[in-house]
Amino acid sequence: MSLTNNKYYEAYIQKLINVNPVEITVNRKVPTPDGYGGNTVTEQAQAAQTVGVFNKITFGGVIADKGVFLNSTLNILALGDANLEEGDVFEYGGKKVRVVDLTTFRDIHKQGKLEAIGDA
Secondary structure (H helix, E strand, O other): OOHHHHHHHHHHHHHHHHHOEEEEOOEEEEEEEOOOOOEEEEEEEOOOEEEEEEEEEEEEEEEOOOEEEEEEEEEEEEEOOOOOOOOOEEEEOOEEEEEEEEEEEOOOEEEEEEEEEEEO
């Protein structure tokens, strides 16, 4: 893929993010040496960044005589250089959410699912 195409796709992803931009501050669990040969896990806040959050609705199946049911998952979209890793936690919509199933596509963008883990 040429550099020109990458710039086009980056601009397209930025437009998608701008549909529902959300400023987040990620809290990341980082292992730090405890001085005794082991590690302790501390939570460190990362720099604020803007991402896109959206609902993805998929067909769940048919329930006999009741109709169909749909699955709704909360997803995240970020540019490829975003400081975002699987397992990161941040607040969104009054809830704490964790980034799961994070995939990077050709260093152009990152896309993943958000898992609610509690109230903010």
